[in-house]
Amino acid sequence: MAATCQVTGAVPGFGHNVSHSKRTTKRRFNPNIQKKRYYVPSLRRSITLNLSAKGIKVIDVRGIDAVVGELIAKGVKL
DSSP states (O other): OOOTTTTTTOEEEEEEOOOOOOOEEEEEEOOOOEEEEEEEEEEEEEEEEEEEEEHHHHHHHOOOOHHHHHHHHHHHOO
16 A cells, blocks of 8 residues: 555655764654545445545545545545
8 A cells, every 4th residue: 555645645755864973764653544445425336545644634524425525626535
């Protein structure tokens, strides 16, 4: 599963681990991606989305129907 949120588009960030002696090594900051299942009344079925924690909050505020409508308009396969 790719570390990408289907709602917010959050992707991994990159940076460095910095030791006490200031040596740096590459590292990756992954978003908090979770698989979440929602029932969508307008589609009359359940869908599974890969969401970040912020994406889950967006759905709580705006509603699943509005978010799914935008995803379909963007051409995301559900």
